[in-house]
Amino acid sequence: MKEFDQAKIEQAVTMILEAIGEDPSREGLVDTPKRVAKMYQEVFQGLNQDPKEHFATIFGEDHEELVLVKDIPFYSMCEHHLVPFFGKAHIGYIPRGGKVTGLSKLARAVEAVTRRPQLQERITSDVADALVETLEPHGVIVVVEAEHMCMTMRGVKKPGSKTITSAVRGIFVKDAAARAEVLTFIRG
Ligand SMILES: Nc1nc2c(ncn2[C@@H]2O[C@H](COP(=O)(O)OP(=O)(O)OP(=O)(O)O)[C@@H](O)[C@H]2O)c(=O)[nH]1
Numbered sequence: 001m002k003e004f005d006q007a008k009i010e011q012a013v014t015m016i017l018e019a020i021g022e023d024p025s026r027e028g029l030v031d032t033p034k035r036v037a038k039m040y041q042e043v044f045q046g047l048n049q050d051p052k053e054h055f056a057t058i059f060g061e062d063h064e065e066l067v068l069v070k071d072i073p074f075y076s077m078c079e080h081h082l083v084p085f086f087g088k089a090h091i092g093y094i095p096r097g098g099k100v101t102g103l104s105k106l107a108r109a110v111e112a113v114t115r116r117p118q119l120q121e122r123i124t125s126d127v128a129d130a131l132v133e134t135l136e137p138h139g140v141i142v143v144v145e146a147e148h149m150c151m152t153m154r155g156v157k158k159p160g161s162k163t164i165t166s167a168v169r170g171i172f173v174k175d176a177a178a179r180a181e182v183l184t185f186i187r188g
Pocket residue numbers: 078079080118119120121148150151155156
């Protein structure tokens with residue numbers, strides 16, 4: 001586990017403020033480096049988490065049909081620009097051999113992977129792979145939809161544009177009808 005270096009972030013933020021021509025000692029900014037460091041500790045706390053650790057809670061429930069938790073809200077930080085991207089994650093899986101996890105654990109896994117510098121594609125596949133590796137289900141489908149601030153407040157400036165990514169594992173790869181069923185539930 002890597003140490004979170006609060007003092008280093010404070011120094012860096014002070015330097016950024018100086019570099020943009022601000023006065024870091026003026027009243028409104030004097031506590032800003034400290035606030036930003038505290039915020040980074042919160043939004044990057046997933047760096048010390050493994051999404052798989054949340055799937056340790058396993059119930060021996062004989063349900064080999066779809067489990068879908070949809071509309072899990074998340075915030076993450078784009079690793080290219082360190083600005084937020086945010087949206088919803090939807091996670092569906094078909095358990096095998098009684099390996100069912102707690103519903104909240106799916107949302108906890110999303111928290112673990114989103115609270116670090118990220119790419120939307122990696123969030124999507126890391127959640128899917130964590131489920132596959134721990135619960136060994138018949139199939140997993142993860143859909144993530146997000147708005148990227150780096151595409152809205154700067155650069156190409158396209159507010160409202162949405163990026164949708166999916167990761168499909170197991171029987172959902174071949175079974176188009178099963179996949180379509182999940183996507184219908186997600187849309188509905
Ligand atoms: N694939 C992927 N790309 C992302 C994600 N978040 C941001 N990006 C893109 O990362 C790219 C970085 O492109 P660069 O050309 O290196 O950086 P840039 O000059 O700031 O790019 P522009 O945003 O086009 O101004 C941009 O196209 C972003 O839209 C993500 O989650 N997944």
